[in-house]
Amino acid sequence: MKTLSWPGIIRLGLVQSALGAIVVLTTSTLNRVMVVEYALPAMLPAALVAWHYAIQLSRPRWGYGSDMGHRRTPWIIGGMGVLALGGVLATDATLLMLHAPVQGVLLGILAFTMIGAGVGASGTSLLALLATRTAPERRPAAAATTWIMMIVGIVITAGVAGALLDPFSPQRLAFVATGVAGAAFVVTLLAVWGVEREPERQADAQEQKPPFAQVIREIWAEPLARRFTIFVFVSMLAYSAQDLILEPFAGLVFNMTPGQSTQMAGVQHGGVLLGMILVGVFGARFGDKKRAWMRHWTIAGCIGSAFALAALAGAALIGPAWPLHPTVLALGFANGVFAVSAIGSMMGLAGEGRSAREGVRMGVWGAAQAIAFACGGFAGAAGVDALRAVLPDTASAFQIVFALEAALFMGAAVLAGRLDLRDVVRVKSAEPQLEGART
Numbered sequence: 403m404k405t406l407s408w409p410g411i412i413r414l415g416l417v418q419s420a421l422g423a424i425v426v427l428t429t430s431t432l433n434r435v436m437v438v439e440y441a442l443p444a445m446l447p448a449a450l451v452a453w454h455y456a457i458q459l460s461r462p463r464w465g466y467g468s469d470m471g472h473r474r475t476p477w478i479i480g481g482m483g484v485l486a487l488g489g490v491l492a493t494d495a496t497l498l499m500l501h502a503p504v505q506g507v508l509l510g511i512l513a514f515t516m517i518g519a520g521v522g523a524s525g526t527s528l529l530a531l532l533a534t535r536t537a538p539e540r541r542p543a544a545a546a547t548t549w550i551m552m553i554v555g556i557v558i559t560a561g562v563a564g565a566l567l568d569p570f571s572p573q574r575l576a577f578v579a580t581g582v583a584g585a586a587f588v589v590t591l592l593a594v595w596g597v598e599r600e601p602e603r604q605a606d607a608q609e610q611k612p613p614f615a616q617v618i619r620e621i622w623a624e625p626l627a628r629r630f631t632i633f634v635f636v637s638m639l640a641y642s643a644q645d646l647i648l649e650p651f652a653g654l655v656f657n658m659t660p661g662q663s664t665q666m667a668g669v670q671h672g673g674v675l676l677g678m679i680l681v682g683v684f685g686a687r688f689g690d691k692k693r694a695w696m697r698h699w700t701i702a703g704c705i706g707s708a709f710a711l712a713a714l715a716g717a718a719l720i721g722p723a724w725p726l727h728p729t730v731l732a733l734g735f736a737n738g739v740f741a742v743s744a745i746g747s748m749m750g751l752a753g754e755g756r757s758a759r760e761g762v763r764m765g766v767w768g769a770a771q772a773i774a775f776a777c778g779g780f781a782g783a784a785g786v787d788a789l790r791a792v793l794p795d796t797a798s799a800f801q802i803v804f805a806l807e808a809a810l811f812m813g814a815a816v817l818a819g820r821l822d823l824r825d826v827v828r829v830k831s832a833e834p835q836l837e838g839a840r841t
Contacts, residue, residue, distance in 0.1 A: 406535045406544075406597075415548040416593035417478060417528050419555030420586035421521065424489040426556045427579055428454075428517055429779075430667050431563060432496045434649040434660055439570065440500050446507070448646050448783030450492075450514045455779070457518025458772035461526045465761030465768075466614050468527045474761075475598045477527035482590040485520025486583040488513045493579035497572045518772075524590075526768050530761035531598070533749045545746040546682025553675040553738070560668035568661030617762050626821075627763065630747070633817045635770045637704060637744065640810035641737060642778030643803070644711065647786050648730070651714075651800050656722050669727050670734040677703065677738025681746070696747045697821055703740025704815035710736050711808035718801035747821075782807070 406414070433447040468477045491513035499506030536544045563578050621627055648670070652663040681699050710733035717724035748767055782803055789799030 415551030418552035454518035455776035462765030465765030481524025488516030564664035638774035643782035673734025674738035706736030
């Protein structure tokens with residue numbers, strides 16, 4: 403099987419750009435519109451986003467389907483199509499909530515179900531394709547490259563959409579969302595065209611396709627994969643708790659307009675981009691030979707994120723006089739360092755161990771991330787709502803929630819310090835022994 407060249411890796415990174423472009427509108431801009439412009443409870447968009455993450459618990463099943471089918475491209479294209487349509491419907495649902503709340507919420511549930519299924523199918527299959535077709539020495543840098551391209555897509559979308567949304571109107575929002583969804587689907591088609599000219603492996607006529615439950619048990623029996631799953635859950639719980647409250651925070655405490663807060667989100671993702679580039683450069687230099695560097699950078703990213711969130715807690719206390727944009731940039735930078743290091747580790751682990759399990763392994767970690775995002779996003783927004791109801795001012799509610807998120811990131815740093823990513827080589831070497839035990 404031919405491995406991916408750097409142009410091929412960059413092409414697949416365009417799919418990540420398309421994913422990020424749609425997701426940033428549905429989880430960031432629509433969230434802001436519901437809470438600030440339409441004065442709806444923050445728990446409503448948080449619940450919808452949490453639901454789309456709950457749907458992503460199906461990620462292992464999507465990965466299993468692409469593993470057993472020997473091709474990833476149909477799953478990537480089909481998932482992106484469902485995601486694009488779901489993004490358009492989510493915008494329609496948001497606009498409907500102002501005049502017909504019940505119908506709008508019901509349509510929103512359907513839309514976010516499609517968004518969750520689309521992200522799960524396309525994202526899991528894309529990562530599995532990268533893990534199986536990328537040479538081991540290129541995996542850390544490839545992870546950085548593809549995620550950098552996702553952030554580029556988010557930054558471009560946030561900047562352009564933010565400019566087009568001011569002055570805000572429902573018609574402008576609908577126009578921007580439709581354009582982003584259509585462009586993302588076309589980019590995906592062009593990106594995957596011809597990448598899988600041959601299946602990942604030739605199907606053996608005698609090949610047995612184990613049941614899904616057996617495959618899950620085999621992966622969970624791998625100690626490092628299990629420990630890494632726990633780390634993914636805790637770290638992503640810390641990361642996601644600030645995701646849905648940052649733009650409302652900018653609007654309610656710093657009096658920013660929808661366009662300004664959307665552009666601020668672009669500043670944050672620009673910081674993420676810088677952090678990913680930094681780690682990606684080291685990944686390209688060290689490749690697969692020094693696995694410990696990924697753990698060290700992951701720890702550094704977690705600690706940096708904790709300090710940035712503590713600074714946001716201070717911003718809530720001081721108010722508009724605080725330099726918010728530099729703080730958000732620092733948070734994004736630390737998040738980028740942490741994220742791309744963890745993703746590089748993930749790609750290395752997915753490509754090792756028992757063969758024909760890359761999609762399921764990616765699905766398990768994606769499901770852990772989805773659970774964390776569902777819990778974290780909802781808990782962050784619900785926490786703000788609850789604290790606003792009992793505290794004398796809104797800023798204090800945000801201050802407490804940001805401080806708790808900082809503590810979670812410190813806990814994630816401790817867990818990352820206990821991971822020995824060098825054990826991945828022992829996972830692969832143990833496979834023949836496991837096979838002999840079964841026969």
